[in-house]
Amino acid sequence: MRISKLFLSVILSISMLTQTSWAQMASTEALFEHSVTVSPKEKVIQFAAREDVAKILEQMDVDPQMIEERVASMTDEEASQIAHKIDTMPAGSSAVGSLIGAVVFVFVLLVITDILGVTKVFGFTRSLR
Template identity: 50%
Template structure:
């Protein structure tokens, strides 16, 4: 009986010390700091931009266009969800500032580039596309 009491006391002391060492180094303290108004504004802009992107991706015509390009709408939504806050804001700004009708300016620029390229090659004598040019050769 005496042996059991000594053993029980030793086990209790061992448990007390082990619990003190386990709980001792862990410090759970909360650190409070002021949040700047700019941080709050940036967070609100990011949330609004992500909502705008999700609304855009949920449209039926956008999903059809994505499917026609070989991109699944679910994959596009997953990529949009993976955007950082600054990327989401930049993308939403691009969507707002994009001209209606897509890239008509780029189409006109490409046509002018091809025309000038063919004109130069006609003048140099590499091609004969236009009848109003004279070859240098």
């Protein structure tokens, strides 16, 4: 037991010494140096080419070539509106999931307040008071 504690402390001290970070001031030029601007049409095409989106479009019998042709025929304003929606839409959210989460949260909150004796909503809880 004593040897394992010694061994563990040696390993932890060695691992703490090896983790170093290098911090430095970031200039504005360095931050904006790597930014690459993508046109809205290219952004829509890249989004449609993603593996998960392409799989869904394939299930809907949509040809990838048709997507590129349609995006090419869009005006810049239409493409920028779609690109903006791609950037601002929440990822993976659904109204049903949010509603179920809210109902579960309210139920748990009411059960806790019933147990603490603040409210009396449910008959199956016993108050601590």
